[in-house]
Amino acid sequence: MLVRDGRACQHVRTDTQTPCLQLATHVDHIVPAFEGGSDDVSNLRALCEYHHRRKTAREANRARSAVPRRTLHRPRRMNPYL
Ligand SMILES: [Zn+2]
Structure with a gap:
């Protein structure tokens, strides 16, 4: 896997396209497993440690926000001045 990509990070900057x-020392799931991504080589790419960590952090945020928040359904305290 890392050999196929020439051991070079496959991350492309969106602003400069470079x-x-x-x-690359990490193998990344392009579509993360928890979003239905497969372990097929077509869904894997080589990333350097820095970009893999950044992507993983973003995905962790997305996974957290996808979890339904029970606190939303808790009835609000009535404002006595209304
Ligand atoms: Zn990189």
Whole structure:
């Protein structure tokens, strides 16, 4: 896997369209497993440690916000001045 991508980070900057190409030490799921991504090589790519960590952090935020918040359904305290 890392060999296929030449051990270069596959992350492309969206603003400049230039690839990172740092030494890739991580294999990343393009579509994360919890969103239905497969372990197939077509869903895997090489990333450097920095970009993999950033992507994983973003996905963790998304996974958290997808969890329904029970507190939303708790009845609000009535405002006595209304
Ligand atoms: Zn990178």
